Amino acid sequence: MLTRTADADWDGTLRAGHGVLHLPHGPDNEPYSARSRFTDEGKETNPEELIAAAHAGCFSMALSLELEQAGYMPEHVHTRARVHLDRDTAGYFIRAIDLDTEARVPGIDAQHFQHAAEAAKLGCPVSRALTGPEIRLKARLT
Numbered sequence: 001m002l003t004r005t006a007d008a009d010w011d012g013t014l015r016a017g018h019g020v021l022h023l024p025h026g027p028d029n030e031p032y033s034a035r036s037r038f039t040d041e042g043k044e045t046n047p048e049e050l051i052a053a054a055h056a057g058c059f060s061m062a063l064s065l066e067l068e069q070a071g072y073m074p075e076h077v078h079t080r081a082r083v084h085l086d087r088d089t090a091g092y093f094i095r096a097i098d099l100d101t102e103a104r105v106p107g108i109d110a111q112h113f114q115h116a117a118e119a120a121k122l123g124c125p126v127s128r129a130l131t132g133p134e135i136r137l138k139a140r141l142t
Contacts, residue, residue, distance in 0.1 A: 008032075021045070037085070038092075048083040048094065051130070056081040058126035059099055063139075066116040066123070067105055075104040076142075084133075094133045102142045113141055 010019040014034050021030040036042030036049075056079040067074045079101040086095040099121065105113060117139035121127055127135055 018044075021050075048085050051094070051126075052081040052083045052097070055083075055097060055099065055124070055126045055130065055135075058124045059101065059120055062120035062124040062127075063101060063103065063117055066120045067103070067108070067113075070112065070116055072105050072108045072112075072116075075106065077101060077103045094130075096134045096136060097130065099135065099137045099139075101137070101139045103139075104142050108141070110141060114139060 005024065007022040008019055009022070011017055017034065019032045021032055022028055023030065031044040032046050033042050033044040034046075036044045037046035059081070060077045060079045063077050063079070064074050079099055082098040082100070083094055084096045084098070085092055087093075101117060103113065108116075117137060121135060121137050
């Protein structure tokens with residue numbers, strides 16, 4: 001079993017505070033804030049952006065594997081994940097995640113590509129970890 005870790009430090013209250021993320025193989029001391037999380041302001045990252053990055057990366061790798069196992073050699077896969085943060089009476093929650101992927105795959109037709117994309121959505125470890133929100137997928141060939 002593999003274990004991956006990251007650390008987070010937070011100082012102060014939610015609204016007035018600030019934090020720093022420590023990623024062992026990425027940028028260290030990456031700032032994050034409530035301002036960037038709950039408004040369109042701020043230049044720091046936030047947990048939802050990190051979930052989006054993890055999901056987009058994981059899905060792209062899973063799609064590449066699905067395509068290869070089906071006999072196709074993908075040249076390029078690009079995925080954007082949009083994490084939708086919403087609020088109800090209990091507080092904030094992730095309502096949905098939209099995956100929007102484009103791929104350049106010689107010799108594949110749209111039906112086989114859609115099948116591989118759906119299989120990747122179900123098999124991606126990050127998708128499997130995020131079973132609470134609906135994960136919506138838009139996949140197309142370029």
